[in-house]
Amino acid sequence: MSTTTSTDTLSAHVRGYAQAVRLHLEDLGPDVADDLTDGLEADLTEAVLDDVEAPADAVGTQVFDLTARFGPADEYAAELRAAAGLPSAAPARRPIPAAARAIGEAWTVASDRWRATWRPLTSTPGWAAAVEFVRSLVPAWWILRGWVVAQVLLVSFTPAGIVLWPESTHGRVLVVAAIVVSIQWGRGKWVPRWAWFPRVVAVASVAAGLLAIPMMTQVEAGARPVVADYYTGFDAGWAEGFSNAQVSTVNAGDGAGTDGVWVDGVQVSNIFAYDAAGDPIRDVQLFDDRGRPIRTIGAGATWDTWSVPDVPGSWSFQPALASDGRTRWNVYPLSAVPADQVGLGDDEVGGYSEGEGTEYPLPPTGVQPQELPWPFLKAPTAIEDDDAVAGSGAEESDEPAHEGLGHDRSANDPAGDTVRPGDRPASGGVEPTLEATEAD
Amino acid sequence: MLCVDTTQLLKGVLDAAVLAVVEQEDGYGYDIVRRLRAGGVESGEASVYGTLRRLYASGSLTSYVVPSEEGPHRKYYGITPHGREALNSQRKEWQEFADTMAGLLGERNEAAR
Numbered sequence: 001m002s003t004t005t006s007t008d009t010l011s012a013h014v015r016g017y018a019q020a021v022r023l024h025l026e027d028l029g030p031d032v033a034d035d036l037t038d039g040l041e042a043d044l045t046e047a048v049l050d051d052v053e054a055p056a057d058a059v060g061t062q063v064f065d066l067t068a069r070f071g072p073a074d075e076y077a078a079e080l081r082a083a084a085g086l087p088s089a090a091p092a093r094r095p096i097p098a099a100a101r102a103i104g105e106a107w108t109v110a111s112d113r114w115r116a117t118w119r120p121l122t123s124t125p126g127w128a129a130a131v132e133f134v135r136s137l138v139p140a141w142w143i144l145r146g147w148v149v150a151q152v153l154l155v156s157f158t159p160a161g162i163v164l165w166p167e168s169t170h171g172r173v174l175v176v177a178a179i180v181v182s183i184q185w186g187r188g189k190w191v192p193r194w195a196w197f198p199r200v201v202a203v204a205s206v207a208a209g210l211l212a213i214p215m216m217t218q219v220e221a222g223a224r225p226v227v228a229d230y231y232t233g234f235d236a237g238w239a240e241g242f243s244n245a246q247v248s249t250v251n252a253g254d255g256a257g258t259d260g261v262w263v264d265g266v267q268v269s270n271i272f273a274y275d276a277a278g279d280p281i282r283d284v285q286l287f288d289d290r291g292r293p294i295r296t297i298g299a300g301a302t303w304d305t306w307s308v309p310d311v312p313g314s315w316s317f318q319p320a321l322a323s324d325g326r327t328r329w330n331v332y333p334l335s336a337v338p339a340d341q342v343g344l345g346d347d348e349v350g351g352y353s354e355g356e357g358t359e360y361p362l363p364p365t366g367v368q369p370q371e372l373p374w375p376f377l378k379a380p381t382a383i384e385d386d387d388a389v390a391g392s393g394a395e396e397s398d399e400p401a402h403e404g405l406g407h408d409r410s411a412n413d414p415a416g417d418t419v420r421p422g423d424r425p426a427s428g429g430v431e432p433t434l435e436a437t438e439a440d
Numbered sequence: 441m442l443c444v445d446t447t448q449l450l451k452g453v454l455d456a457a458v459l460a461v462v463e464q465e466d467g468y469g470y471d472i473v474r475r476l477r478a479g480g481v482e483s484g485e486a487s488v489y490g491t492l493r494r495l496y497a498s499g500s501l502t503s504y505v506v507p508s509e510e511g512p513h514r515k516y517y518g519i520t521p522h523g524r525e526a527l528n529s530q531r532k533e534w535q536e537f538a539d540t541m542a543g544l545l546g547e548r549n550e551a552a553r
Contacts, residue, residue, distance in 0.1 A: 036493055039515045042508075043470040047485060050474070076486045083454070083490025084497075 014044045017066040017073060024077035028086060036080055044070065138186065141209075146182030148208040150175040151215055162218040259298030268296050269306045269317065270372060271332040274379035283320065286330050293330030302329075302360035305339040310373050314339040316361045318369040327359060335369035337361075456534060457481050458491050459519060459527040462501060466518040492517055500526050 018040045025033040048069060070076050074097070078088060121127055154160045154171050166172050184190040185201060261268040271294075273284040286294040297304070297317050305314040316339045320331035342361035363369065461467065461475045473488050495501045500523030506514045519527070 036490070039469055039512065040489070042512045042514065043468075043473075043485065043489065046470045047473070050470075070485070079484050079486035080490045083484075083487040084493045085490075 010048060011041070011045060013066055014041050014048070017070065018044060020073035021077045021080070024074045025081060028081070032086070036084055036086075139183065142183045142186035143179050144212055145186075145205060145208045146179030147175060148212050148215060149182065149204070150178035152208075152211065153178075162215055164219050259295075259301065261294060261296045269308060270296060270334050270336075272374050272376075273332060274376070276383040278379035278382045280374055280377075282333065284332050285328070286332060293328070295329040296332075297329055297334070306336075308336070308372050309375075315372070316342050318363070319360060333371065333374070335371050337363040337367055337369050341367050453534075454481075454483055454487060454491050455495065456527065456530040457483075458488065458495065459500060459523055459530070462517050463519045463524065463527060466516045468506075468514040468516050472517070495523065499523070 018037060021040065022033055022037050025036060028036070044066070048066070051069065067073070071079075081088065115122070150171075151162050153174060154166060155162060158168070158171070160166060160168065160171060166175060181190065191197065191201075261271070271284075271286065273281040275281050288294055297319075302319075303316075305316050307314050315336040317334045317336045319327035319329045319334070322328050339361075342363050457476055457479070458472060461472055461479065464475075467475065469489050469492060470485070472492065473483070473485050476483060476488065492501065496503055496517065500520060501517045502520050503515055503517050506516050508514050
């Protein structure tokens with residue numbers, strides 16, 4: 001052959017073809033496969049050169065499709081092993097050809113095209129720098145991966161919640177061990193030599209990556225003391241905590257611990273105030289030390305329904321209305337309407353559809369918000385009647401603002417369907433408590 | 441030209457053909473393919489290589505490596521006494537088979553006329 005280039009190319013093609021044949025003999029084990037294909041390259045080359053009577057040029061062009069000359073590599077391998085009296089390839093490997101090959105080719109084409117599309121970007125030095133930067137973060141990913149795996153194990157097999165650093169010793173040991181193993185695997189150490197192992201690690205890593213984000217969110221929520229209470233509640237007794245939660249809330253929702261008022265890990269739906277003498281006070285406006293209104297029903301939870309102690313059914317709380325018509329959710333106790341009357345129950349009686357755009361579920365005309373039962377007729381403790389402390393409270397207890405939650409409807413006495421202890425002093429029509437404090 | 445596929449028929453025939461070719465002179469894989477072709481037997485190359493390997497494994501052939509001046513080394517095959525025995529018995533069987541077939545086909549041909 002006059003041109004070494006074409007013979008070089010030929011030998012490259014021959015090596016490729018021989019390699020493909022060997023691939024199809026892989027299941028026989030390396031010894032048998034090598035024995036069967038020993039000298040295959042030489043034989044193939046010679047066969048090709050034998051076919052080409054014409055010199056170099058022809059070698060360069062027509063003959064290089066070895067598949068056309070020798071047939072597909074898998075058929076060649078099958079013929080080889082059949083003639084050698086060896087078992088044909090395992091049936092599991094056989095069905096690969098048509099569909100899988102088409103998918104594989106389509107994938108190759110698609111990924112090539114994808115790479116080509118982004119080449120203008122990926123070929124820039126900035127991209128290389130970015131890739132290098134991301135690559136330098138890989139150890140951090142190893143740590144996160146170990147942490148996620150440890151959390152999954154802890155949550156699955158112990159009553160622990162997802163926290164950044166577990167409180168229990170075994171939890172801490174597990175987290176450290178998982179992180180160390182994850183790092184070592186990332187560095188290619190401590191890796192078992194099972195054939196399936198890398199695949200399992202790959203799948204588990206992807207799963208860990210997907211889990212990492214929601215778990216981090218959980219940790220953020222868990223950083224608030226509320227959930228810590230819930231966590232210790234487990235220690236105190238899971239059943240008790242569960243039943244408490246059942247009584248007090250119908251839907252604590254996903255935002256548990258992020259909004260509202262909580263007592264002992266249980267969300268508060270309504271607040272009842274008593275004065276120094278132990279008598280109930282209505283229309284109490286509550287603010288925290290920063291002047292923010294204290295809302296049990298968060299801005300995003302106004303459509304939630306609640307179950308309350310001693311009264312069956314679920315209830316939808318109603319805000320007080322200020323004199324300018326704005327809603328006030330920090331005026332207690334809150335009144336409520338049965339959830340099914342505002343279209344949140346089983347049958348849609350109320351104006352659910354028209355109310356959907358409103359801030360909270362408006363009761364249909366004729367349905368009055370009800371006052372819910374007070375926990376005590378009179379507070380169990382009376383505060384010593386010091387003038388400085390009890391002065392204003394005593395005044396209010398003289399005139400408890402009964403139905404005056406700011407609703408115009410309160411003019412109609414809802415005493416008939418109001419659920420409350422019967423023998424409390426009830427004098428209607430005291431509205432002005434709200435108007436006095438319309439400052440904010 | 442006798443064109444043989446990878447069929448049941450091939451196995452017996454190709455074994456005998458390969459043994460016969462190697463008996464004449466030792467050879468390597470493609471060399472044997474070439475000589476089979478020259479003798480009128482067109483067979484898949486892979487079938488020949490597989491057959492060589494099987495005959496070697498069964499002890500009918502021996503093999504040795506000859507370094508090549510250009511390119512890779514060559515694995516040559518030579519016949520063993522056991523291979524010679526096998527070839528002789530196959531020759532005999534083939535002769536009987538061919539006679540039977542000739543007689544049978546000849547009769548049929550006459551009957552067809």
